[in-house]
Amino acid sequence: MLNCREATRLYSEARERELTFKERALLRMHIAMCSGCRNFGEQMAFLRDAMRAYAKGRDEKDK
Amino acid sequence: MSGTTFTGDHAADPSSAWVLRDESFLAALRGQMLRFASLQLSDSQLAEDAVQEALIGALRNAESFSGQAALKTWVFAILRHKIADILRQRMRLVDASSLLREEEEDEDFSVLFDRSGHWQVDERPAAWGNPHESLREREFWQVFEVCLENLPANQARVFMMREFVELESDEICAAVGVSVSNLNVMLYRARVRLRECLENRWFLDGERAC
Numbered sequence: 001m002l003n004c005r006e007a008t009r010l011y012s013e014a015r016e017r018e019l020t021f022k023e024r025a026l027l028r029m030h031i032a033m034c035s036g037c038r039n040f041g042e043q044m045a046f047l048r049d050a051m052r053a054y055a056k057g058r059d060e061k062d063k
Numbered sequence: 064m065s066g067t068t069f070t071g072d073h074a075a076d077p078s079s080a081w082v083l084r085d086e087s088f089l090a091a092l093r094g095q096m097l098r099f100a101s102l103q104l105s106d107s108q109l110a111e112d113a114v115q116e117a118l119i120g121a122l123r124n125a126e127s128f129s130g131q132a133a134l135k136t137w138v139f140a141i142l143r144h145k146i147a148d149i150l151r152q153r154m155r156l157v158d159a160s161s162l163l164r165e166e167e168e169d170e171d172f173s174v175l176f177d178r179s180g181h182w183q184v185d186e187r188p189a190a191w192g193n194p195h196e197s198l199r200e201r202e203f204w205q206v207f208e209v210c211l212e213n214l215p216a217n218q219a220r221v222f223m224m225r226e227f228v229e230l231e232s233d234e235i236c237a238a239v240g241v242s243v244s245n246l247n248v249m250l251y252r253a254r255v256r257l258r259e260c261l262e263n264r265w266f267l268d269g270e271r272a273c
Contacts, residue, residue, distance in 0.1 A: 003180030005172075012251040016225075016232045036187035043258050046194045050207065051226040053198050055143070 002030045007037045011044045088131055093118065096142055102220050103146045103228070113149065117142040147228045150238045175255070188258065191266045203265060210260035214253055221246060222253035 002010070007030045010023055019027070031038040093114060100110035121128075121138040128134040175186045182188075197203040211219065224235045236246055 003176075004182045005176045005180035008255065009247075009251055012254050013247055015254075016247060016250065034182075035190075036182045039188040039190050040258070043188060043191060043194070043262075044254060046191070047254060047257060048226065049195065050198060054204070054207065055227050055229070 002026050004030075004034060004037050007031070007034070008040050011037070011041045015044065015048060085131070092131075092135055092138065096138065099139075099223075100142060100146060102216060103223060104149060105220075109149060113142060113145045117145055143228055147230065150224070150228070150230065151234065172252075172255075175259075186259075189262060189267060191262070194266065197265065206261065206265045210257050210264065213260055214256055218249050218253035218256070221249045222257070225250060 007027055010019060010027055013019070027041070031041060096114045096117065097110055100113050101107055104110050104113070117138050120141050121134060124137075125134065128137060175183060177183055211223075214222065221235055221239065221241075224230045224238070225232070230238070232243060232246060235241075236243055239246075241249070
């Protein structure tokens with residue numbers, strides 16, 4: 001089983017590469033029991049959205 | 064680039080006069096850009112050149128911006144593209160030794176996790192409700208910038224390369240001379256810190272009255 005440190009590492013790496021089937025299964029089992037890591041995973045997705053919005057915001061000029 | 068200085072040839076151009084009159088705004092903007100570019104490029108001369116080019120480009124079109132925020136947005140977009148170009152052109156010229164000090168930073172993470180690798184009770188990530196609503200709030204972005212600036216320089220650099228300049232992992236590894244696993248560790252640490260900062264300074268703010 002994964003511990004939280006390993007689970008959060010995988011959530012971060014999922015932003016750089018596609019996780020394997022086994023990794024995804026292990027993560028799913030972990031977050032079924034761990035609300036902290038479930039929140040962490042959702043927040044990683046949010047972080048990327050926020051960075052995109054941040055970069056895009058700076059791309060737009062008010063014309 | 065030509066010998067033009069960015070304050071030189073605009074005196075006669077009324078359209079951009081509003082920007083040039085506000086010297087404190089320009090100085091602050093230039094300072095922010097320089098910090099960002101220096102961090103990304105690790106070369107103050109290259110950073111200086113990139114910032115100057117971006118500023119000149121933006122000031123030429125100053126009349127198309129309705130205000131300082133719009134100009135800042137635009138000038139950073141230009142700078143970001145210049146930095147991406149420079150990084151792609153000159154792979155592996157950056158000194159990587161300053162990037163890796165993992166042993167020191169491992170200590171920080173024992174605060175987050177106990178010995179068995181599970182969250183310490185106080186550090187367990189909280190639910191953020193509907194965080195996307197925050198993206199529309201100006202105050203959120205101020206907190207967001209503060210949290211980005213609080214990242215250790217080495218982490219901020221690769222994180223911004225990945226998430227802001229949007230380089231791929233292998234491009235970053237080549238540009239800064241680290242292995243993929245080193246890069247993954249640095250990005251992980253940056254995200255953990257950024258997450259924690261946003262939680263403490265924004266998402267839980269006010270809910271911790273006691």
